[in-house]
Amino acid sequence: MSVTIDSRFATAEDTANALGVSARELKALRKLVDESLKTRGANGTARARRRKTRLARKAKTAR
Amino acid sequence: LPARQKPPVEVFLNVPYHKSFEILFLAYIAGVSVFGIVPRVTLENTSGSRRLEKIVSLIGTCRYSIHDLSRVQLDRQVPRTPRSKMPFELGLAVAYHRDARKGGHRWFVCEAMPRRLMKSLSELNGTDPHIHDGTIAGVFRELLNIFSRPGRQPTTQQMAQVYRATRRNLTAALHQSSSRTIYSASVFKKLSVMASEYADRFVR
Numbered sequence: 054m055s056v057t058i059d060s061r062f063a064t065a066e067d068t069a070n071a072l073g074v075s076a077r078e079l080k081a082l083r084k085l086v087d088e089s090l091k092t093r094g095a096n097g098t099a100r101a102r103r104r105k106t107r108l109a110r111k112a113k114t115a116r
Numbered sequence: 117l118p119a120r121q122k123p124p125v126e127v128f129l130n131v132p133y134h135k136s137f138e139i140l141f142l143a144y145i146a147g148v149s150v151f152g153i154v155p156r157v158t159l160e161n162t163s164g165s166r167r168l169e170k171i172v173s174l175i176g177t178c179r180y181s182i183h184d185l186s187r188v189q190l191d192r193q194v195p196r197t198p199r200s201k202m203p204f205e206l207g208l209a210v211a212y213h214r215d216a217r218k219g220g221h222r223w224f225v226c227e228a229m230p231r232r233l234m235k236s237l238s239e240l241n242g243t244d245p246h247i248h249d250g251t252i253a254g255v256f257r258e259l260l261n262i263f264s265r266p267g268r269q270p271t272t273q274q275m276a277q278v279y280r281a282t283r284r285n286l287t288a289a290l291h292q293s294s295s296r297t298i299y300s301a302s303v304f305k306k307l308s309v310m311a312s313e314y315a316d317r318f319v320r
Contacts, residue, residue: 056263
């Protein structure tokens with residue numbers, strides 16, 4: 054038998070508050086998440102990073 | 117109260133702190149985060165008070181608890197003893213649930229193999245355990261059988277996405293906490309916050 058969750062969706066702030074994580078650490082963890090999404094993309098692959106490398110190499114050759 | 121005003125729910129994860137269970141532990145963290153639930157474990161309690169009281173207090177603060185009994189077995193170290201931690205904490209949750217004055221607590225049992233629970237804990241005959249087959253996909257599937265969230269119902273693919281993204285940061289979390297194991301308060305907190313952040317971004 055399943056239960057229905059009818060409360061607010063826990064954000065990173067909510068989780069940090071519940072677990073006693075400081076605001077400073079929360080900021081650092083968010084930065085880590087941002088960086089990982091920028092370099093690897095949201096779909097969990099390294100496609101974004103490979104594309105960036107490919108474009109950089111292309112630009113270098115063109116010069 | 118409308119859903120927007122209700123504070124996020126918390127779930128007590130009663131899991132074995134064993135090396136071979138690390139990936140499933142991370143799967144539980146990622147899986148419950150995708151439902152917008154805050155995971156809680158006994159690892160968090162680093163203060164000096166008595167461990168048993170901290171566990172009871174933690175069960176009391178959580179609306180739900182998930183008890184994974186898949187590693188209730190003899191350990192390898194001498195003297196070989198059964199792992200009684202998980203069934204004991206399950207017993208505490210059941211007692212808490214049965215106390216009408218503290219009602220509202222719901223508990224769920226997870227196992228890796230069907231019918232194993234009948235042998236290891238026959239008192240729970242009549243309770244259907246959630247069988248995850250000892251796999252990450254199985255944990256996600258069973259979490260989906262346990263929880264539902266109207267309007268923002270996650271999928272197992274989203275759970276896997278959050279799991280992979282969180283796992284990529286595992287090395288950084290271990291390094292920052294100077295820990296070699298995932299079973300430390302600091303690492304658990306870091307992973308839970310990151311999983312919540314990923315879940316909030318991926319589950320729209």
